[in-house]
Amino acid sequence: MKNRLTILFCFLFSVSFAQEKTSKIERFFQNKYVNYTEFGGLFGKSYQISQQAYATPVDGRTNFTIQSYNGYKIFDKLSAGVTVGVDWFNAMQIVPISVGIRNTYGKANTKKVKPYIGVDAGYGFTWLNDDASDNQTATGGLALIPVLGLLIPTGGQANFVLSVGYKHNAFKTVTTSGTSEYPYTTTKEYELNRMAVRLGVNF
Numbered sequence: 001m002k003n004r005l006t007i008l009f010c011f012l013f014s015v016s017f018a019q020e021k022t023s024k025i026e027r028f029f030q031n032k033y034v035n036y037t038e039f040g041g042l043f044g045k046s047y048q049i050s051q052q053a054y055a056t057p058v059d060g061r062t063n064f065t066i067q068s069y070n071g072y073k074i075f076d077k078l079s080a081g082v083t084v085g086v087d088w089f090n091a092m093q094i095v096p097i098s099v100g101i102r103n104t105y106g107k108a109n110t111k112k113v114k115p116y117i118g119v120d121a122g123y124g125f126t127w128l129n130d131d132a133s134d135n136q137t138a139t140g141g142l143a144l145i146p147v148l149g150l151l152i153p154t155g156g157q158a159n160f161v162l163s164v165g166y167k168h169n170a171f172k173t174v175t176t177s178g179t180s181e182y183p184y185t186t187t188k189e190y191e192l193n194r195m196a197v198r199l200g201v202n203f
Helices: 003-028
Strands: 033-043 044-050 053-058 063-073 078-089 092-104 114-127 136-139 143-154 159-178 183-202
Touching: 033 078, 033 159, 063 092, 063 183, 078 114, 078 159, 092 143, 092 159, 114 159, 143 183
Parallel strands: none
Antiparallel strands: 033 063, 033 183, 044 053, 044 183, 063 078, 078 092, 092 114, 114 143, 136 159, 143 159, 159 183
């Protein structure tokens, strides 16, 4: 009987401790977590850098972009976090993973439109293109994204997001051709400097 009471007490204590720990974690993140999830278009010129360091414009077209920023408030209006997304360039998909900050302006509890600024810096991976071609490999490069936007209240806890920014991506492709005895490789480096116009939500 005593053993059963001891086991029951330990079980209740562990459940109580787990609930208390969970509530502490919830309080820790309450009103501190920040998310910006956006999608939109990329517009602007892109350049192919030759092996002789010549920059040749590449036919540009509107490409799709999507990203999600997950941050933690350091101060009332300033947060720091990580941004993960996918940027398209014709048939190429780049996966930028960046560290960034977001800073809003205006009163925290206001129902008016508030401006914000942000910047992300990281590396653009080419994981989604590994199987694109048997004789071609792709490697990523620097990803840099400064942004200026507006937070438009929805009437609840969330905001609509309208942003305009600059997005720099870089990547390189190496294509192997010829024969096994006389292989030939062609290296192409790309510098993408495009304007990003995005819509999304923030909470």
